[in-house]
Structure formats: structure tokens, C-alpha cells
Amino acid sequence: MSTPKTMANTSGEFGRITRFFKPLAAGFAGARGLRDDAAVFGVPEGRELVVTTDAMVAGVHFFPDDAPGDIAAKLMRSNLSDLAAMGAEPLAYTLVTALPRGLPDSWLEAFAAGLGADQQQFGIALAGGDSVSTTGPVTLSVTAFGLVPAGRALPRWGGRPGDRVFVTGTIGDAALGLEIAYGRLDLPDEEASGHLLRRLRRPDPRTGIGPRLIGLAGGALDVSDGLVADLGHLCEESGCAALLQAEAVPLSDAARGAIDGDPARLALAITGGDDYELLFSAPESARDALAALSAAGGVAITEIGSLLPGEAGTVTVLDGTGAALPLTRRGWDHF
Amino acid sequence: MSTPKTMANTSGEFGRITRFFKPLAAGFAGARGLRDDAAVFGVPEGRELVVTTDAMVAGVHFFPDDAPGDIAAKLMRSNLSDLAAMGAEPLAYTLVTALPRGLPDSWLEAFAAGLGADQQQFGIALAGGDSVSTTGPVTLSVTAFGLVPAGRALPRWGGRPGDRVFVTGTIGDAALGLEIAYGRLDLPDEEASGHLLRRLRRPDPRTGIGPRLIGLAGGALDVSDGLVADLGHLCEESGCAALLQAEAVPLSDAARGAIDGDPARLALAITGGDDYELLFSAPESARDALAALSAAGGVAITEIGSLLPGEAGTVTVLDGTGAALPLTRRGWDHF
Numbered sequence: 006m007s008t009p010k011t012m013a014n015t016s017g018e019f020g021r022i023t024r025f026f027k028p029l030a031a032g033f034a035g036a037r038g039l040r041d042d043a044a045v046f047g048v049p050e051g052r053e054l055v056v057t058t059d060a061m062v063a064g065v066h067f068f069p070d071d072a073p074g075d076i077a078a079k080l081m082r083s084n085l086s087d088l089a090a091m092g093a094e095p096l097a098y099t100l101v102t103a104l105p106r107g108l109p110d111s112w113l114e115a116f117a118a119g120l121g122a123d124q125q126q127f128g129i130a131l132a133g134g135d136s137v138s139t140t141g142p143v144t145l146s147v148t149a150f151g152l153v154p155a156g157r158a159l160p161r162w163g164g165r166p167g168d169r170v171f172v173t174g175t176i177g178d179a180a181l182g183l184e185i186a187y188g189r190l191d192l193p194d195e196e197a198s199g200h201l202l203r204r205l206r207r208p209d210p211r212t213g214i215g216p217r218l219i220g221l222a223g224g225a226l227d228v229s230d231g232l233v234a235d236l237g238h239l240c241e242e243s244g245c246a247a248l249l250q251a252e253a254v255p256l257s258d259a260a261r262g263a264i265d266g267d268p269a270r271l272a273l274a275i276t277g278g279d280d281y282e283l284l285f286s287a288p289e290s291a292r293d294a295l296a297a298l299s300a301a302g303g304v305a306i307t308e309i310g311s312l313l314p315g316e317a318g319t320v321t322v323l324d325g326t327g328a329a330l331p332l333t334r335r336g337w338d339h340f
Numbered sequence: 341m342s343t344p345k346t347m348a349n350t351s352g353e354f355g356r357i358t359r360f361f362k363p364l365a366a367g368f369a370g371a372r373g374l375r376d377d378a379a380v381f382g383v384p385e386g387r388e389l390v391v392t393t394d395a396m397v398a399g400v401h402f403f404p405d406d407a408p409g410d411i412a413a414k415l416m417r418s419n420l421s422d423l424a425a426m427g428a429e430p431l432a433y434t435l436v437t438a439l440p441r442g443l444p445d446s447w448l449e450a451f452a453a454g455l456g457a458d459q460q461q462f463g464i465a466l467a468g469g470d471s472v473s474t475t476g477p478v479t480l481s482v483t484a485f486g487l488v489p490a491g492r493a494l495p496r497w498g499g500r501p502g503d504r505v506f507v508t509g510t511i512g513d514a515a516l517g518l519e520i521a522y523g524r525l526d527l528p529d530e531e532a533s534g535h536l537l538r539r540l541r542r543p544d545p546r547t548g549i550g551p552r553l554i555g556l557a558g559g560a561l562d563v564s565d566g567l568v569a570d571l572g573h574l575c576e577e578s579g580c581a582a583l584l585q586a587e588a589v590p591l592s593d594a595a596r597g598a599i600d601g602d603p604a605r606l607a608l609a610i611t612g613g614d615d616y617e618l619l620f621s622a623p624e625s626a627r628d629a630l631a632a633l634s635a636a637g638g639v640a641i642t643e644i645g646s647l648l649p650g651e652a653g654t655v656t657v658l659d660g661t662g663a664a665l666p667l668t669r670r671g672w673d674h675f
Contacts, residue, residue: 037495040577042422042561043392043486045493048383057378058483060436060470087377101395101436101481135395141476146436148393148483151378158380160372226377242375 021110022136025117026100033097033130044132046097052152055093059083060146068186069142073112075206076145077119082210083229084149085127086281089215090227092159093151095127100134103144127212157219159285164224164243168286170310171222171295173211175257176232178204180277181270190263197259204257208281213302218285221294225285231278233332236310237320239284246315251275252325255307272332275322286312356445357471360452361435368432368465379467381432387487389431392422395481403521404477408447410541411480412454417545418564419484420462421616424550425562427494428486430462435469438479462547492554494620499559499578503621505645506557506630508546510592511567513539515612516605525598532594539592543616548637553620556629560620566613568667571645572655574619581650586610587660590642607667610657621647 022039030036035046048054059080063069067076081098088095100120104113124130132150182205184190185198192198210227218225224239233249240247254275256264264270287295292308299306322330357374365371370381383389394415398404402411416433423430435455439448459465467485517540519525520533527533545562553560559574568584575582589610591599599605622630627643634641657665 041493041496042425043390043428043493045388045390045426045488047388047490050385053380053382054389055378055380056434056468056485058434058436058468058470060438060472062438062472062474062476064475065473090377091380093378099391099393099483101393103395103397103438103479133391133393135393135481137395137397138400139397139476139479140399141397141474141479144438144474144476144479146470146481148434150391153380155382158376158378161376 021113025113026131026134029117029121029124029131033132035097036130036132039133044099046132048152051155053155053158055088055091055151055153055158056148057084057087058146058148059087060144062144063142071206073115074119077116078123078207080145080147081120081123082208083281084147085129085210085212086208086227086229088149088151089211090159090225090283091151091153092157092216092219092225093153094216095129095212096150096152097130097132098147098149099132101146102136103139105140105143106138108143127210154219159218159222159225161224161226161239162242163222164239164245164286164312166245166312166314167288168223168312169289169308170236170247170249170284170286170312171306171308172228172232172255172282172284173214173304173306174209174282175255175260175305176228176280176282177260177274177277178257179208179279180273181260181263183277184273192263194262197262200257200259201263205279208279210281211283211304214283214298214304217298218283221291222285222287225283228280228282228284229278231276232280232284233276233320233322234278235284237318239286240312240320241318243312244317245312246319246321247310247312249310249320249322251322251330253307253309255305276332356448360448361466361469364452364456364459364466368467370432371465371467374468379434381467383487386490388490388493390423390426390428390486390488390493391483392419393481393483394418394422395479397479398477406541408450409454412451413458413542415480415482416455416458417543417616419482420464420545420547421543421562421564423484423486424546425494425560425618426486426488427492427551427554427560428488429551430464430547431485431487432465432467433482433484434467436481437471438474439471440475440478441473443478462545489554494553494557494560496559496561496574497577498557499574499580499621499647501580501647501649502623503558503647504624504643505571505582505584505619505621505647506641507563507567507590507617507619507644508549508639508641509544509617510590510595510640511563511615511617512595512609512612513592514543514614515608516595516598518612519608527598529597532597535592535594536598540614543614545616546618546639549618549633549639552633553618556626557620557622560618563615563617563619564613566611567615567619568611568655568657570619572653574621575647575655576653578647579652580647581654581656582645582647584645584655584657586657586665588642588644590640611667
């Protein structure tokens with residue numbers, strides 16, 4: 006039996022918090038300088054708080070030797086993507102770290118620097134958290150807070166038969182990037198390879214688009230489990246089915262080159278997950294507004310299919326000839 | 341190198357969430373039935389949100405073979421104690437579980453039942469969370485949300501020289517209970533032994549007292565690191581020193597019997613931590629109101645010392661003769 010308490014307590018939680026985390030909380034008054042038992046903040050009248058949590062474990066969600074700054078970015082951005090999918094503006098976050106005793110301060114320093122860079126980029130600040138030791142792998146979680154106009158958060162279940170299905174950015178980069186990371190895919194084009202790996206390690210949460218979808222989108226979520234699986238979630242919660250046009254799915258040049266006409270790789274792209282793009286339904290009448298939003302934000306918004314009556318959660322993927330594409334799986338199940 | 345994604349995904353996150361966690365979220369509309377990417381809730385006008393996080397790792401913060409219901413209670417109650425220390429009323433919580441793949445459903449069922457029982461007892465509900473797998477020990481964290489009147493949260497730094505120091509309940513039960521759990525302490529009195537173990541495993545967060553300390557207490561926090569260490573934290577943040585009368589520290593009959601006049605065990609009681617009692621300063625003029633609050637709540641509130649000018653954070657512990665008690669440590673450092 007291992008030994009609660011006596012194992013846990015030698016190497017200076019307070020010192021590490023002061024050195025690495027207090028600076029991250031300096032910009033948010035509600036953090037109380039990390040000097041109190043809890044954070045305290047208000048929510049402006051007419052707005053609601055959106056709260057989401059994502060956890061990551063070394064060896065499960067990232068490679069143990071990934072750069073700490075990349076790990077920080079992925080942790081932060083997967084949470085920011087959830088806020089965006091709800092239509093929320095980022096406000097603050099709390100952080101829980103469970104770290105092996107021998108982890109050097111340099112790791113934590115680079116991790117905190119990654120968090121700090123993303124705080125700047127996305128306008129969010131550290132509100133509080135907890136730091137514990139573990140005998141297992143590095144285990145991290147962020148709980149992110151955002152604000153939406155009261156009653157207007159974008160639900161997964163807002164899809165209606167007849168709605169069109171849209172997705173931001175490009176799909177499949179992260180799944181193909183993971184193939185490269187495993188050495189199962191080798192691209193001659195270094196720039197393309199770098200793009201796919203970057204999209205795996207540092208996704209681009211659509212925080213600029215999400216809040217502007219309020220009033221336009223019906224059902225919305227972010228693509229983390231895989232495009233087909235997540236469209237299935239939207240349909241399941243909305244009580245309808247969907248048609249997805251595989252040829253319409255937006256691909257980066259790098260992904261298009263990597264797929265190179267191989268149906269298995271195309272299937273991987275649309276089921277692989279970790280895209281952190283926004284997937285949403287909207288009536289046809291929203292097309293022009295969405296095109297304007299896309300142009301203003303410099304982020305593609307692409308129509309990829311439609312919702313229709315049918316068994317809740319059923320997604321049919323059509324190839325370029327209109328034939329159903331057989332898929333051996335829809336996406337990932339995280340447990 | 342281990343294998344992100346492919347390791348993580350076989351045994352049904354969605355099924356476990358539906359079975360064990362959705363029922364816990366049924367009482368809180370903001371949880372959106374755990375069907376969305378995030379929770380959404382408002383904060384009433386004139387109130388602020390209090391947010392606190394505590395994490396626990398098997399083998400570090402609890403014994404791996406502890407009853408899952410006890411683990412749930414300790415996780416929940418350590419967070420509720422932080423809310424109470426801020427003067428906040430419990431509202432909701434999010435939960436992150438990182439669980440080994442082989443952990444049986446029966447463990448999770450008993451854990452969820454423990455959470456459910458505490459939800460009933462303390463008036464709090466599940467708002468959301470994340471479930472991931474880990475190759476390491478069971479790792480759990482709760483982020484708890486509470487409400488306080490705006491601008492009135494109890495700060496650690498509200499102590500003033502001349503204030504008296506008070507503590508709720510009894511001190512040292514958990515530290516002595518841990519000695520029993522390790523087999524380093526064997527009490528002939530089974531009832532006393534059971535009491536100390538229960539206080540270790542199922543602390544009693546003072547959620548009824550905390551919010552009523554607003555307007556009475558100056559500085560406040562909960563005793564988790566140890567009475568002496570936490571009084572040191574209060575003093576450090578308040579810029580003053582403290583005298584602590586060891587003989588005045590409230591002990592349960594079980595703790596008094598276990599200490600049995602042994603100075604080392606008394607020292608353990610006042611430095612051991614995990615008490616989850618409220619420690620706060622208040623002016624002498626608050627004594628009567630505190631006595632009435634104690635009587636109304638059925639929880640002891642005991643005066644144990646005073647704040648005085650001096651080097652910030654210095655705590656002098658006096659024995660019954662007024663001599664300084666030497667302590668080899670003040671409390672635990674969790675990192």
C-alpha cells in the first residue's frame with residue numbers, strides 16, 4: 006500500500022505556484038492573486054456563465070515527450086473550442102496539475118509559458134486551481150469559463166430537418182498529423198508535414214466565430230471525436246438524421262496531398278477527430294450571413310451536408326457519385 | 341512511447357456517463373442534462389460566483405482500497421469546505437475522473453452513489469465534467485461553485501492585530517485517524533477509533549457556518565494543511581503574527597483519549613491537517629454573535645488565540661504554562 010500524505014509533501018507547492026502560476030493570474034481580479042481559498046467573480050446582468058472541462062493524460066491524449074508548450078496549447082485550446090461551440094466569449098480558467106515528483110521545473114516553466122502565450126492570444130486568464138503530485142503520468146485539466154447572452158447559448162440539440170450543415174476551417178489535419186507522429190505516414194513535403202503536425206499539437210479554436218453564430222446556427226458543437234461521430238451527436242440530440250457529402254468536406258492543401266485519393270485516408274480524415282472546428286446546422290437562409298462572417302473572420306465556413314428526418318443520430322456519408330461511403334467506425338470514444 | 345488515442349478508446353465513455361453521471365446532474369438545469377459541450381448558468385444580481393478546485397490521487401491523498409463512497413465524500417467535502425471558508429453557499433460542481441482501464445463499473449457505481457448522497461446532504465448538483473482513462477492511479481478533481489453576496493467573500497487577508505482567532509468543530513481527528521489507518525496507533529476504544537477514522541474519511545464541511553460568518557469574521561480559511569500552518573497562512577496574508585493557545589484547541593473525546601497527554605500526539609493533532617474546519621479571526625466584540633451562531637448550528641466555535649503585530653506569518657504556540665511549544669513542522673506542503 007502506498008502512503009497518503011507522507012509521499013506528497015516535500016518539494017514546494019507554494020514556491021512553484023508563486024513562480025509559475027501567480028503571474029498567469031495577475032490579469033484577472035477574480036483570481037485574488039491565487040492568495041485565497043477560491044476565485045470570486047461576477048457575471049454581468051443579461052449574461053450567463055458557460056463552464057466546460059477537458060482533461061489530458063500523458064500517453065493517452067499526448068505523447069509524454071511532446072513540448073510542454075504544445076501540451077499547454079492543446080489543453081487550453083480544446084477548452085476554448087468548447088466555449089466557442091456554445092457561442093461563449095472566453096473569460097477565465099482554472100487549472101489542475103497532477104505531476105510526477107521528478108518532473109523538472111524547466112518542464113513546468115515551459116508549460117506555464119505556453120499557457121501565458123495562449124492567455125494573451127485568446128484573452129483569458131488563470132482564476133485558480135490545484136497542484137498535486139502523482140505516481141502516474143502527467144495529468145492535466147482545465148475548467149474554462151465564458152460568457153453568453155442569457156438564454157442564447159448554442160445547444161447541440163438545435164438542429165432541424167432541412168437545415169444545412171456547416172463546418173469551419175479544415176478537417177482531418179490532426180488525424181493525418183497523428184499518423185505522421187506515429188511514423189505511419191511520411192510526406193515528402195516538409196511544409197505540408199509541419200502544417201499537419203502543428204494542427205495536431207496546436208489546434209485553432211474558433212473563438213472569433215462561435216459567439217457570432219448566435220442567431221444564425223441551430224445546433225452546434227466542436228469536432229473533437231471526429232466529424233462523422235460529432236455530426237452523429239448533433240443529430241442524436243436533435244432527433245434527426247444527416248447526409249454528409251464527403252467531397253464537400255474542406256481539406257487543407259497538406260491534407261489533400263496526404264490523402265492523395267486514398268479512400269482509407271479520406272475516411273481517417275473525417276473520422277479521426279481532434280479537429281476543434283465548429284460543426285453546426287443553420288437554415289439555408291443563413292448562407293449569406295455565414296459567407297460574410299467567414300470573410301470577416303478569415304476562416305472558411307463550408308457547407309458539407311444537410312439534416313433530414315430519420316432515425317436520430319444516423320449519418321450517411323456520400324461519395325462524389327452520390328453512393329454511400331462505408332466507414333468502419335465513426336470516431337473515438339474517450340473513456 | 342505510449343500511444344495517444346488508440347489506448348484511450350474502447351470501453352464506453354458515453355455509456356458510463358449516461359449510467360452513473362447523468363442522474364447526478366438531473367437536479368441542475370444548468371447542466372443541460374450533460375448533453376451539451378458545457379454547462380450554462382446565471383449568477384443572481386448582487387451575488388458573485390466562488391470557484392474552488394481540489395484534486396485527489398490514489399496513493400497520495402487516499403488509500404487505493406478506500407471505499408469509493410468515502411473517496412467521493414472526501415473529494416466533495418474538501419471542496420465544500422473551501423466554499424464555506426469563503427462564506428459561499430454551495431451551488432454546483434464539475435467532476436474530472438481519470439480512471440485506470442480495468443476499474444470495474446462497481447467502483448464507479450459506489451463512487452457515484454457517494455457523490456449523490458453528498459449532493460442531497462449539502463444541496464449541490466453535478467454541472468458537467470470530463471472522463472478520461474489513465475495508465476496511472478485513480479485521479480479525481482472537483483471544481484465547486486458557490487454564491488456569495490457581491491464583494492463580501494471572506495478573504496484570508498482580513499485578519500487584524502488584536503483580533504481573536506476562532507476555529508469550528510474539533511482539530512486533530514483526521515491526523516490521528518491517519519495514524520490508525522497506518523497501524524501506528526491502536527486504540528482499545530473501538531468507538532473512538534471509528535470516530536477518528538470517520539473524520540479522516542468523511543470530514544464535516546461547515547457549510548452552515550461559513551456564509552453566516554460574513555459580517556463577523558475578518559480573515560478566514562479552512563484547515564487543510566494543519567492548524568498551525570493554516571493560521572500561518574492567514575497571518576502571512578494579513579501581515580501579522582499570531583499566538584495559539586494549544587490547550588484551548590478543541591479536541592473530540594476520541595482525540596483527547598488518543599493523545600492521552602503525549603506531547604508528540606498533541607503536536608500531530610495541531611499540525612496534521614485534513615481537518616476541514618473553519619479557522620478565522622474576529623474582533624472580541626463578535627464573541628456573543630459567534631456563541632449564538634454556534635448554538636444555533638450545533639457546531640462548536642472555540643477561541644484559540646489572537647493576532648498581534650509582528651513578522652507576517654509567525655505563529656507562536658503556547659502550552660498550558662504559557663511557554664512556547666517547540667514544533668518540528670507546521671503542516672503539510674502538497675506538491
